[in-house]
Amino acid sequence: MLGDEAIDVDWLVVAAGLGSTPLTTQLAKSIDVRPVLGQALQLKLANPLGHREFQPVITGDDIHLVPIGDGEYWVGATVEFPNQMGEVIAQAELLEKVRQDAIAFCPALADATIIRTWSGVRPRPEGIAAPIIGHLEGYNNVLLATGHYRNGVLLAPATALAIREIIL
Numbered sequence: 001m002l003g004d005e006a007i008d009v010d011w012l013v014v015a016a017g018l019g020s021t022p023l024t025t026q027l028a029k030s031i032d033v034r035p036v037l038g039q040a041l042q043l044k045l046a047n048p049l050g051h052r053e054f055q056p057v058i059t060g061d062d063i064h065l066v067p068i069g070d071g072e073y074w075v076g077a078t079v080e081f082p083n084q085m086g087e088v089i090a091q092a093e094l095l096e097k098v099r100q101d102a103i104a105f106c107p108a109l110a111d112a113t114i115i116r117t118w119s120g121v122r123p124r125p126e127g128i129a130a131p132i133i134g135h136l137e138g139y140n141n142v143l144l145a146t147g148h149y150r151n152g153v154l155l156a157p158a159t160a161l162a163i164r165e166i167i168l
């Protein structure tokens with residue numbers, strides 16, 4: 001269904017992140033995908049770290065420092081699970097811990113200005129490994145390409161190839 005309109009399709013690929021749960025519930029085979037919040041910081045330094053011409057992504061203790069040019073860096077991210085009510089509420093102290101952990105392995109960041117903060121929710125499958133790729137149980141033309149949790153950007157091309165392979 002698209003709104004109130006029913007559309008005939010050969011295949012249906014559910015790639016709706018957290019929306020995959022209500023969509024599959026409508027198909028009477030609910031898959032449980034839950035939100036895990038991530039907060040990140042955009043920092044600006046007067047001068048770029050290290051060599052101006054060599055600005056790699058730096059990772060330490062699960063903290064990622066991503067150069068975006070002009071002395072600016074993304075630093076992230078928190079990993080915040082839902083509370084008992086199923087709500088995910090951003091905790092400022094966890095974002096500050098990410099900043100402090102980044103400063104611990106890159107002390108120059110202590111002088112950086114925070115110019116932006118950002119948060120998003122990662123779709124994490126409950127009780128099974130991420131991601132969920134394959135047929136929705138009980139359907140031969142409904143595919144799941146969802147629940148990528150922390151690696152949805154990285155795995156997007158491989159997911160597309162896997163889905164293409166099933167369809168072909």
Ligand SMILES: Cc1cc2nc3c(=O)[nH]c(=O)nc-3n(C[C@H](O)[C@H](O)[C@H](O)COP(=O)(O)OP(=O)(O)OC[C@H]3O[C@@H](n4cnc5c(N)ncnc54)[C@H](O)[C@@H]3O)c2cc1C
Nearest residue numbers: 016017019038039077120121122148149150151152153154
């Ligand atoms: C702070 C943070 C850092 C991250 N870092 C990385 C990283 O470094 N590397 C990495 O690989 N991944 C990272 N991720 C994870 C990555 O963002 C997710 O895994 C990825 O976004 C999942 O992609 P998706 O398309 O499956 O779902 P989503 O990005 O959630 O997209 C689902 C889409 O479906 C739409 N939708 C929902 N319901 C419906 C409906 N009923 N009808 C139509 N559309 C619908 C939604 O509006 C949304 O646009 C990070 C996430 C966060 C929050």
